[in-house]
Amino acid sequence: MKIRYHLAVIFSKLTYFLLRLLGRNASHTPGAVAMAICPKYLEIAPKAPVAICVTGTNGKTTVANMLTDALLSLGRSAVSNRLGSNIVPGVAACVSNSLNIWGKCKVDCTVFEVDERASRLILPFIKPDYLIVTNIFRDSLKRNAHPDYIFGIINDYTPNTTKLILNADDLCSAMLRPENKRVYYAIEEMKGDIIDSVNIVTDHSICPKCHSPLSYEYRRYHHIGRAHCPSCGFASPRADYSAAVYPNEGIMCVTNMGESSDYPLVSDIVFNMYNEVAVIAALSQIGFGSEQIASAMEKASIPDTRLKETVINGSSVIMAMSKGQSCISSCRTFDYVSSLPGDKMILLVLDDYYDRKNSVEFIGWIYDVDYEFLNKPDVVRVAALGPRCLDHRVRLLLAGIDDERIFCEKDELLGARELPLKGAQKIFVLYDTSTYDLAVKVAGVIENRLQNA
Numbered sequence: 001m002k003i004r005y006h007l008a009v010i011f012s013k014l015t016y017f018l019l020r021l022l023g024r025n026a027s028h029t030p031g032a033v034a035m036a037i038c039p040k041y042l043e044i045a046p047k048a049p050v051a052i053c054v055t056g057t058n059g060k061t062t063v064a065n066m067l068t069d070a071l072l073s074l075g076r077s078a079v080s081n082r083l084g085s086n087i088v089p090g091v092a093a094c095v096s097n098s099l100n101i102w103g104k105c106k107v108d109c110t111v112f113e114v115d116e117r118a119s120r121l122i123l124p125f126i127k128p129d130y131l132i133v134t135n136i137f138r139d140s141l142k143r144n145a146h147p148d149y150i151f152g153i154i155n156d157y158t159p160n161t162t163k164l165i166l167n168a169d170d171l172c173s174a175m176l177r178p179e180n181k182r183v184y185y186a187i188e189e190m191k192g193d194i195i196d197s198v199n200i201v202t203d204h205s206i207c208p209k210c211h212s213p214l215s216y217e218y219r220r221y222h223h224i225g226r227a228h229c230p231s232c233g234f235a236s237p238r239a240d241y242s243a244a245v246y247p248n249e250g251i252m253c254v255t256n257m258g259e260s261s262d263y264p265l266v267s268d269i270v271f272n273m274y275n276e277v278a279v280i281a282a283l284s285q286i287g288f289g290s291e292q293i294a295s296a297m298e299k300a301s302i303p304d305t306r307l308k309e310t311v312i313n314g315s316s317v318i319m320a321m322s323k324g325q326s327c328i329s330s331c332r333t334f335d336y337v338s339s340l341p342g343d344k345m346i347l348l349v350l351d352d353y354y355d356r357k358n359s360v361e362f363i364g365w366i367y368d369v370d371y372e373f374l375n376k377p378d379v380v381r382v383a384a385l386g387p388r389c390l391d392h393r394v395r396l397l398l399a400g401i402d403d404e405r406i407f408c409e410k411d412e413l414l415g416a417r418e419l420p421l422k423g424a425q426k427i428f429v430l431y432d433t434s435t436y437d438l439a440v441k442v443a444g445v446i447e448n449r450l451q452n453a
């Protein structure tokens, strides 16, 4: 097995080198080569002094990237699978990058973003020191089935030795592996919190212990918030890293073990606030002090692929990620963009590109998404672009949006050319993970039109 391992390291690195010469990412194939030569590659490869895995339904890419950037800016050598897949070959390729040609680890830290469903093939072998779970939500039925199914996978395959960094405001992931060491993070009550859910999807409305209705002290969206059971005393866990957020001052104040420290607020979007406090908790657990963490967070930013604004002749074209088939991601984005001030137009470029080519897309997810958020007077038009545009139109009509405010076109680029642009200061282009390149082209057409107007 030792010989296989060393051959795997050498051929994986050779593959990486050749692919890079060809100008490719080399973030997947070197890992697939390593696993083909040595099936126990992930298990045998020596681990970095600090190995961190990040999983969960939403936010894992942002958290893993922000954490890696912070580690690098704090002078640690770190590798992550940010350019690659978050399933086995991507993780194996990242392991290869953490090794020298002799198969010895050459970095201080590894950060692996792990697909929650693939975690059973990764966590038992990587045996991370820390596992950050951002949240567990209802996701694509086709890919992830039910949240309990995903909970079961992470719960069953996380090693006993892994310390968990969990979101106390998510009653689902907060219940993972009660016997493991853990710390919790949370965001304290803030302006805009509600008590009763306004979302179609609201899991965790009953007590997991006695099945009585839960009482929420505050709620952000869906089941995210702080709850307790009036019947048996069950309650959301107490947070070890409790964040108070001051958006006007651009500050997040995190209290840990009685000490409070201020950090720059990287984003005013609530789910990104959770991502930031998860990163702060992880850096603190690794051993960094609050001043070091604050200096790293000064340099932190949300990657451009998630939210990017271009201003042309007084109008803004804003790209925003809205993962199709994952109802929570789309709900959050719909809620956020529709609540921003000013007259706006919202373009939906969400139809899964891969599904369109290779399989039948399950459209049930659009009935879990609150299209009702888009029914606001200052949303002057909603444009559904793509082969499923008529499905979106039915859902928009059910949400009470006037037909005259809905624009539909099966061909995304034709739609971008013909869509009436008058009346909107902000034009949002919402895209799915698989439609980013297409959405960039759509935004490009709109930007050209604004330029020439």
Ligand SMILES: [Zn+2]
Pocket: 207, 208, 209, 210, 211, 212, 229, 230, 231, 232, 233, 234
């Ligand atoms: Zn109870």
